[in-house]
Amino acid sequence: MVEDKKKMVLVLGAGELDRALACMNIAVGGASMGMDVTVFCTFFGLNAIRKEGVAAAPKPEEEPKREGVFGARALRRAFALLNPGGGKFMNPSRFSFGGLGRRFMARLMRDARMANLDELIELAASLGVKFIACTTSLEALGIPRDNLRPEVREFAGVATFLAEAVESDVQLFI
Amino acid sequence: MVEDKKKMVLVLGAGELDRALACMNIAVGGASMGMDVTVFCTFFGLNAIRKEGVAAAPKPEEEPKREGVFGARALRRAFALLNPGGGKFMNPSRFSFGGLGRRFMARLMRDARMANLDELIELAASLGVKFIACTTSLEALGIPRDNLRPEVREFAGVATFLAEAVESDVQLFI
Amino acid sequence: MVEDKKKMVLVLGAGELDRALACMNIAVGGASMGMDVTVFCTFFGLNAIRKEGVAAAPKPEEEPKREGVFGARALRRAFALLNPGGGKFMNPSRFSFGGLGRRFMARLMRDARMANLDELIELAASLGVKFIACTTSLEALGIPRDNLRPEVREFAGVATFLAEAVESDVQLFI
DSSP states (O other), rough: OOGGEEEEEEEOOOOOOHHHHHHHHHHHHHTTTTTEEEEEEGGGGGGGGGBOOOOOOOGGGGSSSOOOTHHHHHHHHHHHHHOOOGGOOOOOOOOOOGGHHHHHHHHHHHTTTTHHHHHHHHHHHHHHHHEEEEEEHHHHHTOOOBBBTTTTEEEOHHHHHHHTTTTTEEEOOO | OOOGGEEEEEOOOOHHHHHHHHEEEEEEEEHHHOOOOEEEOOOOGHHHEBOOOOOOOOOGSSSSSSOOOHHHHHHHHHHHHSSSSSSGGOSSSSSOOGHHHHHHHHHHHHTTTTOHHHHHHHHHHHHHHHHHHEEHHHHHHHOGHHHHHEEOOOOOHHHHHHHHTTTEEEEEOO | GGGGGGGEEEEEOOOOOHHHHHHHHHHHHHHHOOOOEEEOGGGGGGGGOSSSSSSOOGGGGGGGSSOOOOOOOOHHHHHHHHHBBBGGGGOOOSSSSSGGGHHHHHHHHHHTTTOHHHHHHHHHHHHEEEEEHHHHHHHHOOOGGGGGGGTTEEEEEEEHHHHHTTTTTTTEEO
């Protein structure tokens, strides 16, 4: 029976490595147990599902519609430079040490034979986890859609998230 | 039927701008879809629903009851000075840059014609979202009740939050 | 009837004092109201349920199984030194000021006659709250099991958390 399949919706709103890892571990765990899992990424949580490095400029049709704002495009480009995507550029919520902390943590996890963030996302997708990127956040942060990892197939807003959340058995904002 | 109305309870416990924005976007989204939405603000999440700037001293009846603690009042005042309220003083969870980050993010959002935090709170309240301020946190942080925005009509503790949460369809701690 | 007992599962994934306090306050509140409460601690959230100070080296059988990685043990030890356990060493998410912020906040709470983190954990345990430490995180961060507070009786992974979460009325990731 369809009704028997448990459903989980995770919102990843944090740009910190440890929270992204927790999110993907829970997603993989749920999918492994046969749950129907959706991960909705918003704000800095989008960085986890982006391709590695600085995003190219969004295509004109993906830019916010407001015209004639002096410097708006330049500002979004500057922000994009400061905000590279991918797990390799995510700092832990403690001990960032200007980038040393994430290397430290990556090494600790590798030594403990744990999957890194990219591997967890691939595994999650292969188990059927659905990744949704928040369109509002993409626009605000100036991230073009083709900067997202191939595992991301859906783009949606808060209404889509809520429609799934009200039908789910587990909802977590991470 | 009353039972058909979906219910959502959000706890805003973070003082970061991006998490506060995510919370209010979800609240507005839920209320727009006809859900019954409560936002319970605690600890630094209270800053989102405070009037702009430094709070005046709490009235004597709102002060913690402990008497004769040397310097207690002065310490809470000092803390109040460091911890101004309102969305204009909230930093994003990344790129705070001593206040530059929040101006950057405010500009990006304005250029993308997105509502700012204050506008989202007004919109949420007009759609019937109920804002509750955590009384324990108000006392601990030395924030007087009249420092809260007019949208906040209820003051309560964890028991009130839990009573609503157990009856809700969606609960998120942001 | 067993079915009438409401169930709550909290994940503490944050190493910040204010989020740990919020978690334990909610746990105590739920247990006081007769709810069945589980707190699953992962990543830096483990610090809340650790004994105070720097952890000793894990026993060999608790070390990750990977052999012959040069420097792996030394690196985990270095990380352990940087990451002491216990509420006294947790900084708030704002105003850390190199440790001053947590003393500030501890004092504010004491003056307001609020329980500190350790007292809340003891109270929670005495009310029947079940504390689970995430085994994967313990390994990654190099924290031995005997470094955890006596209130922690269970060690488990994400599958155990999810099995409880799908049966719960309230789930929050803090």
